[in-house]
Amino acid sequence: MISLRHARVRYGPLEALHGVSLTAPGPGLTVLLGRNGSGRTTALRALAGAVPLAGGAVVWDGADVTRMPAFERARRGLCLVPERRAVFGSLTVRENLELTGADHSLYPQLEPLLARRAGTLSGGEQRMVALCRALSAHARVVLVDEPAQGMAPAVAARTYALLSSLDACVVLAEQRLPPALRGRGTFVYELRRGRVVFGGEAAEWAGRARDGGAAPPGG
Template sequence: MPVEAALRAARVRYGPLEALHGVDLAFPSAAVTVLLGRNGAGRTSVLHALAGVVPLSGGRAVWRGRDVGGLSVHQRVRRGLALVPAERGVFASLTVAENLGLGGPGQQDALELFPELTTLLHRRAGNLSGGQQQLVAVGRAVAARPSLLLLDEPERGLAPAVAARLHARLLADAAAGRTVVLTAQSLPRTLSGAAVVHVLHRGEVVFSGEPGETTGLPTEIGRHDPTDVP
């Protein structure tokens, strides 16, 4: 399976604390990869290392066969990367329409995915609920039509039916050629079509495989969330 991006012996430090301990991770092209683990496992650090939000203290970040460690966040965005953070993913002083417009030419893509935003277009994003802000953040990334889409717990604050709709869209986008990497604390049933699952624990990779292989993992990681939509 062709690889779109990868981390090679990657280390990330926040002051005296090391969040990633020399991890090796590969993210296949035109597929959905899910990063599982508890809070503090290193999932967010993986996304931030790929996006250039945090520098590597060791190892390499590779995208399309090139070491991109020397590229800034903006340079990576211009090359087709989009990151949706777990929090503060909107420009609070801008309207919903203005936020979506920053994504690029695909604003209608965002509204088709999240029709709930149609009646909110003229409201300031900072005045929305947490779940509504999440729709705006994910919608803006979708509107950008990136080749590499990184999402940190995108289901946070979303109703189960909306999360399931998002997962279906991500799987369809991957089938059409987009590479998607997202984090979750447990594997949603609606993402059983993902190509690869990586499980992180305390900054190390403890499992890599297909979604169906996660059933043998410890109960605190990797299992399907029983509250997920069937």
């Protein structure tokens, strides 16, 4: 389990998170929903230690890790796949995967691309390389920003199936809730302008969205 407790994050004079509290269970799948500027990516980076908190705390399995640097969180089993710059562009696909012993067979589409430099791949292909590394890392916490961005529908469906099968705490940042994740067992937090406005089961969120109801206020 990993949590943000009343977390505040500032970028210069601007506050991106206004006292956000959320908890992602493990093993389990949690989705942070929101438009650009909602704070979902910042919340993900705060969990990873990629941005410092101006207030509040990050708690992992009951321990306060707010002051623990990102590299130490990674050593302890936290894996972050950012939206951009998630691969080493100057290295080949094979070299990217060999760095972590990743299994390219998770995405058969990568087989003919192994000799190419990762920086020459399409956005969706780069996501596959980055996710191969994360899926093979045996991490305790996996944080992924826009996992299926640029992927064909069939590849995206495989991506969500792979992430859902992990025996880990998995947290995804998405603009919209993918249909593949609307079943039972997925927890959703919706963020707007740096605040949590909804927290609950994916089916409940989908029902509210379908009925046109507003998400309840919350923090």
